[in-house]
Amino acid sequence: MGIALGGLATLDPTVASDGHLAQAVMTGVIAGSLAPDLDTILKLKNNAKYIRNHRGITHSIPAVCLWPLPILLILSAIFPHINLVHLWAWIFTSVILHVFVDVFNAYGTQALRPFTKKWVALGVINTFDPFIFVAHLVGILIWGLGADPAYTFIGVYIVLFGYYLIRFYLQHQVKQAIHKKIPNVTKMLISPTLRFNQWHLAITTDERFYVGRAFKDEIVIYDEFEKIPIPKTDVIEAAKVDENLSAFLSFSPVHRWEVEEYNDHIEVRFIDLRYRSKGYYPFVAVVQLDYQLNIICSYTGWIFSEKKLRKKLEYLPN
Known part of the structure; x- marks a missing residue:
């Protein structure tokens, strides 16, 4: 650009x-x-x-x-x-x-x-949009072949303006399809994918979270989760002090939480529902605490398997 x-x-x-x-x-x-x-x-x-x-x-x-x-x-x-x-x-x-x-x-x-x-x-354009990228490359190539750069890129941006309008229209169709399929929607987060007619969906109602994908105007739901408010327990409050979890909560608009107790520690996990990939939710925040509620280690970020997450936590002492 x-x-x-x-x-x-x-x-x-x-x-x-x-x-x-x-x-x-x-x-x-x-x-x-x-x-x-x-x-x-x-x-x-x-x-x-x-x-x-x-x-x-x-x-x-x-x-x-x-x-x-x-x-x-x-x-x-x-x-x-x-x-x-x-x-x-x-x-x-x-x-x-x-x-x-x-x-x-x-x-x-x-x-x-x-x-x-x-x-x-x-949420109408992917973070990396192939069409926009290729349109610029074509414009640069035409310029390199001797065309007037100003008029070349005026043409490119007229095309891209139309492309943005189409993306807004497609997103609007997805929103209408969501309302038809799921009643009482309170929030919907629609994220574009690299595929032109596919969208990631994270949908909230008063009682449930729905995670799925839109194929044109067809809505496919992959997972449903009960919407449980975050409790103000000593464990959760101690975990929230951690820098990694605090950063996650400042950025993630739709997530669920889990608390697991093990022999020697407690694990608090928050899972962002926007980025489901191949059945896994890669954007997480995990805090491990001992039973005196001291933080042992923590992690936040994008990681694409439970095995890699476990390995990451092993080498991240607080």
Whole structure:
């Protein structure tokens, strides 16, 4: 998208008439389109920090305003005597575009901070959408073959605008099909998959959770769980103090919980219901405590088998 925006920038007469400015804009919009995701580096610290902060403050209104400034300062040193107003405007546009596009997938962003920490996730586009990716590659290829970049990417984005409208329409059909199949729905989380006509479903009623998949407008339910409120027991309250569980609860909008007692410890597990894959729920938070309610170890993140989870817990002392 950064490269595409660099092509669109040639619509700006000031950019089109200054080769150095055009180079700076291309570099700036690529950097700006990547900048909000620099919080990915938190994964090197631990999953809890990453889950709590990814697409949070770095995608907020203040951050969108601030990200262009360091990029502008660096490029102004590399390309002196260029028009900084036009350069800033295109970098700013690239940052806005990044955050705007993230709003349309199921992960979402906290784009409305500092006014609210609510996650904004429209759930119509997959985090990686093959159609959008290929559309940009085709545009870049056509540009490389000598076509005008501005008109090329205007065409690409007209096509993508239509694609987004189709995705909203398909999601609307899924919502209608859910209401027909399951009465008294209080919440539905519809997440796109890599397949055009398939959607992950996590549905809540007053009494139950339903997990399934939509194939076009056909709803298939794989699992049902009784909706049991989280109790305020000493064990649960002690587990909630843990950083991993706290991060999970700050991010997961629909989950169920389990408490298991073993000979030498108690295990508290919270399971996100949005990401069912091959019969397994990979996004979890697990806290193990001794019988004095001291935390032994904990983990949160995406892991795709019980065996791997057990192995992970063995090597994660608190």
